[in-house]
Amino acid sequence: MWDYTDAVKEHFINPKNVGEIENADGIGNVGSIACGDALRLSIKVENEVITDAKFKTFGCASAIASSSMLTELIKGMKIEDAKNLTNDDIAKALGGLPKEKMHCSVMGREALEAAIADYKGTILPMAQGQVVCDCFGVTDLEIIRAIRENHLTTVEDITNFTKAGGGCGRCLDQLQALLDEQLQEGAGKPVSAPRKVKRMTALEKIKKIEEVIEREIRPTLKMDHGDIQLIDVDGDFVTVALRGSCAGCHSSNATLKGYVEKKLREQVLDTLVVEEDRP
Amino acid sequence: MMNANKPIIYMDNNATTAIAPEVLEAMLPYLQEYYGNPSSMYDFATHSSSAMKKARGQVAALIGATPEEIVFTSCGTESDSTAIFSALRRYPEKNHIVTTRVEHPAVKNLCDNIENLTGRKYHITHLQVSADGTLDMQQYKDSLTDDTAIVSVMWANNETGVLFPVEEMARIANERGILFHTDAVQAVGKIPINLKETAIDYLALSGHKLHAPKGIGVLYVRKGTPYMPFLSGGHQEQGRRGGTENVASIVALGRACELAVANMQEENTRVRALRDKLENGLLASIPKALLNGHKTMRLPNTANISFEYVEGEAILLHLNQHHICASSGSACTSGSLEPSHVLRAMGVPFTAAHGSIRFSLSPYNTEAEVDTVLEVLPKIIANLRNLSPFWEENS
Numbered sequence: 001m002w003d004y005t006d007a008v009k010e011h012f013i014n015p016k017n018v019g020e021i022e023n024a025d026g027i028g029n030v031g032s033i034a035c036g037d038a039l040r041l042s043i044k045v046e047n048e049v050i051t052d053a054k055f056k057t058f059g060c061a062s063a064i065a066s067s068s069m070l071t072e073l074i075k076g077m078k079i080e081d082a083k084n085l086t087n088d089d090i091a092k093a094l095g096g097l098p099k100e101k102m103h104c105s106v107m108g109r110e111a112l113e114a115a116i117a118d119y120k121g122t123i124l125p126m127a128q129g130q131v132v133c134d135c136f137g138v139t140d141l142e143i144i145r146a147i148r149e150n151h152l153t154t155v156e157d158i159t160n161f162t163k164a165g166g167g168c169g170r171c172l173d174q175l176q177a178l179l180d181e182q183l184q185e186g187a188g189k190p191v192s193a194p195r196k197v198k199r200m201t202a203l204e205k206i207k208k209i210e211e212v213i214e215r216e217i218r219p220t221l222k223m224d225h226g227d228i229q230l231i232d233v234d235g236d237f238v239t240v241a242l243r244g245s246c247a248g249c250h251s252s253n254a255t256l257k258g259y260v261e262k263k264l265r266e267q268v269l270d271t272l273v274v275e276e277d278r279p
Numbered sequence: 280m281m282n283a284n285k286p287i288i289y290m291d292n293n294a295t296t297a298i299a300p301e302v303l304e305a306m307l308p309y310l311q312e313y314y315g316n317p318s319s320m321y322d323f324a325t326h327s328s329s330a331m332k333k334a335r336g337q338v339a340a341l342i343g344a345t346p347e348e349i350v351f352t353s354c355g356t357e358s359d360s361t362a363i364f365s366a367l368r369r370y371p372e373k374n375h376i377v378t379t380r381v382e383h384p385a386v387k388n389l390c391d392n393i394e395n396l397t398g399r400k401y402h403i404t405h406l407q408v409s410a411d412g413t414l415d416m417q418q419y420k421d422s423l424t425d426d427t428a429i430v431s432v433m434w435a436n437n438e439t440g441v442l443f444p445v446e447e448m449a450r451i452a453n454e455r456g457i458l459f460h461t462d463a464v465q466a467v468g469k470i471p472i473n474l475k476e477t478a479i480d481y482l483a484l485s486g487h488k489l490h491a492p493k494g495i496g497v498l499y500v501r502k503g504t505p506y507m508p509f510l511s512g513g514h515q516e517q518g519r520r521g522g523t524e525n526v527a528s529i530v531a532l533g534r535a536c537e538l539a540v541a542n543m544q545e546e547n548t549r550v551r552a553l554r555d556k557l558e559n560g561l562l563a564s565i566p567k568a569l570l571n572g573h574k575t576m577r578l579p580n581t582a583n584i585s586f587e588y589v590e591g592e593a594i595l596l597h598l599n600q601h602h603i604c605a606s607s608g609s610a611c612t613s614g615s616l617e618p619s620h621v622l623r624a625m626g627v628p629f630t631a632a633h634g635s636i637r638f639s640l641s642p643y644n645t646e647a648e649v650d651t652v653l654e655v656l657p658k659i660i661a662n663l664r665n666l667s668p669f670w671e672e673n674s
Binding site for chain 2: 037059061064159166
């Protein structure tokens with residue numbers, strides 16, 4: 001069994017701030033049910049101060065505890081300060097996490113960033129990188145950031161912090177290359193700017209969407225006896241139809257937003273909005 | 280958090296079992312007074328060698344073998360490796376292995392790493408399982424070729440308890456002249472086994488799954504079956520396994536096998552009834568709970584149930600608060616980041632695979648313990664679903 005601190009146990013058994021804020025000013029959704037953990041953070045903001053925060057988490061004890069601690073940390077915090085909150089701040093507040101569970105604290109930080117971005121109406125830069133780990137949809141920028149911020153030195157560390165490489169293992173060589181690159185360069189370079197600005201024609205965009213649906217999304221849905229069909233792409237609006245057991249499935253909205261939209265945003269364009277074609 | 284004085288409710292007997300008091304009593308003299316090396320010549324050592332002889336007979340009696348067909352090893356994993364490498368070395372010209380997608384890591388990882396371990400390439404057929412965890416016998420028959428060196432198929436799945444028809448499968452392999460190995464670590468002691476009446480060539484079993492200590496296993500090798508020692512060394516085990524024998528544990532295993540013979544009826548009646556009560560009660564009282572594995576072709580002690588939209592480790596740690604021990608196939612408990620390979624092979628959806636819990640009982644469990652689980656688990660699941668962002672959309 002994991003060696004959890006008393007703080008982790010306490011926040012797991014008696015989590016604080018469970019639920020969703022009605023008319024929230026910002027909502028951050030990260031993770032997916034397929035990946036094994038997911039967090040929905042909602043925040044209330046007044047005069048640029050987070051006045052309330054609530055969470056809902058699907059995941060293990062450390063995921064629940066990290067979410068609970070996150071809400072405790074950010075309540076009463078200025079947005080400007082919250083932006084600088086790191087995964088390490090969450091882990092430290094819990095008295096530490098087992099190294100294999102550090103990704104739970106990273107998920108908390110990502111949810112906070114997403115909620116703040118939602119509040120500000122901006123787009124997260126991290127999703128603009130190239131996906132390196134297909135199993136968990138982790139981009140090179142996310143990996144580089146984790147390496148730098150947490151001073152990671154092994155590929156195993158990268159997996160512990162980001163989950164990248166924890167599935168099929170096909171990206172392990174790429175992770176090693178990213179790590180070598182970072183260890184050579186050392187800290188210093190900012191991680192925020194995407195390596196290359198993507199400019200796609202409408203045709204390229206549609207092609208890319210089709211490709212991601214065929215290569216990744218359909219096989220995953222088929223594992224759950226579902227299926228998906230691309231109906232239309234209008235600007236950034238992608239209309240799809242869910243088939244098989246996905247059609248009429250109660251969790252179709254979670255699948256659509258939490259999985260299909262996330263995948264397409266990661267791999268095609270981060271401004272895409274996926275909608276279901278309802279007859 | 281944990282009240283050390285409160286007794287635990289142990290429902291994780293597929294992971295390991297309590298050492299039976301009778302077993303401990305039988306082995307203690309061989310840890311204390313009779314420490315002689317069974318290979319020595321003086322009378323004092325005869326205590327050890329004759330106790331081992333008796334144990335060999337007790338093990339053989341449980342599985343319908345002869346004492347000469349029993350090789351004592353250190354664990355089930357060693358037994359599996361010994362069997363598979365024996366077959367591969369016997370048939371160096373053959374390049375094909377048949378196994379399943381749901382084997383225990385002892386066989387699965389051996390096959391996955393076979394090229395590194397043997398320095399040569401093998402073609403491996405991983406038989407598929409259906410949604411209820413059962414095999415397609417036609418796929419099995421079609422997979423066998425003249426190039427097949429060995430078939431290795433577990434008797435009972437450790438996660439779901441699903442039983443494979445290994446007796447029939449061994450007969451089919453035997454007709455084609457192909458060696459057949461079964462990892463029966465979960466089956467031995469829980470269901471009647473009579474190897475005399477089968478064509479099974481190798482069978483692996485493990486002491487700590489049937490109320491003997493950890494660190495003792497057996498490989499059954501049918502008389503006349505090819506065999507290569509995995510550990511070279513002294514002449515122990517008739518030259519089949521070097522290393523001074525673990526006398527006390529061998530004695531313990533013998534006694535545990537004798538107890539298993541005596542408890543076989545109870546395992547298949549009272550334990551089965553407790554398991555059914557637990558399983559039916561949970562499925563009835565908790566919405567969106569799914570049974571993993573075939574309803575009847577299953578070990579009498581195992582229940583594997585998925586609770587959708589919640590995660591297994593979180594369930595286990597809440598059960599732990601109530602001193603209840605069980606296990607899960609979720610990613611967070613599997614030591615990797617992906618849920619159980621068994622459940623994925625069965626096509627269990629992700630919404631359910633992460634929330635699977637395995638209860639595995641033994642004759643030491645009571646109805647009161649089952650009632651406690653039936654009382655506390657529905658509340659745990661409801662609490663965790665209240666936390667889950669996927670639940671309200673689905674409830």
